[in-house]
Amino acid sequence: MTAIQTYTNAAFGSVRVLYEDGKPLFCGADACKALGYSNQWDALKRHCRYLVKREVPNPQSASKKVTMNFLPEGDLYRLITHSKLPSAEKFERWVFDEVLPAIRKSGMYGADPAELERLRRSNQALRDWFSLLAKRKQDLVDVQKDLEDVRKNRSEAKERFMAAKASYSKWCELNRTFEGLVQRAQNDINSYIDQIQIVALATPVLEEDLNTMLDDMAQQMLTSSKK
Known part of the structure; x- marks a missing residue:
């Protein structure tokens, strides 16, 4: 395991990253905070499958250690997917466009060309899926709005029908x-x-x-x- 690296964004704050067994691990607390989860432990428990605990330097005292939850890329993507924050998509782009390339550039991923190509394709596939996900989320919002309109019209039609039915019964x-x-x-x-x-x-x-x-x-x- 290499030393912890910190990546900072003006909109999302800092995200700490470890590199272990050829893969990056992201600090769960940092990711939850950036994605707007008010209950971090609940979010990690519900959306993350491969949490690991690691000792890292205490931010308040470099001589001390603190145990924190870290998660792999797959769990980070799940947190992004379930986030209700409008800027979650921007966070995803930041991770793909800046954080991961910076990790590779620093040598944390190693210099194996085959591994780099696999990661590039994997990241591109994930970006494509996130693009489709964003579109489907908007489709869902549109359909839900249409459903609300239909239910409103149905309720109004029912009221008119019941009023007409009562009037007809009265005249009969x-x-x-x-x-x-x-x-x-x-x-x-x-x-x-x-x-x-x-x-x-x-x-x-x-x-x-x-x-x-x-x-x-x-x-x-x-x-x-x-x-």
Whole structure:
């Protein structure tokens, strides 16, 4: 394991890096702070699979050691992916464009051309995936907004439907009520006519007047029905 190296960015602060067994290890606390994780231990526990603990010089006292969590590139990428910080993509570019090239230039990766080419291809593939990830994240934001609009319109349509349904039920009930009143009035009229006819038959002197009265009533009902 080589000495710890510190890489600084005005936007993200400092990130400490160790080189061990041919691979860089990034300080977990520094990465979490740069990516906006408020609960660093929770973030490391949920997103990092290969955490290792290493003793490094205490920042407050060079003569003392402090144990810290370090993580490989794969875990760093997972932290970047799950970060809600808008600048996470810029942090990723900083790591790819400045930190890793600086590590290689300093000789921490060694001078094996095959290893350098493998790392270059690996980093390019990861950058391509991050580009696709950023696009899909934006697609998700757009689709979620569309879903909110659809749900809002559905809710408004449901309210209109329920109001129309209640209004329709009310008018149906009123229609049934007035149909009943009409039928009752018609039944009463028929009953009164029957009673009048019975009385008239029992009183012959009224028959002519009754017929005239019934004719007038029939004419009135006919005229009323045409209005």
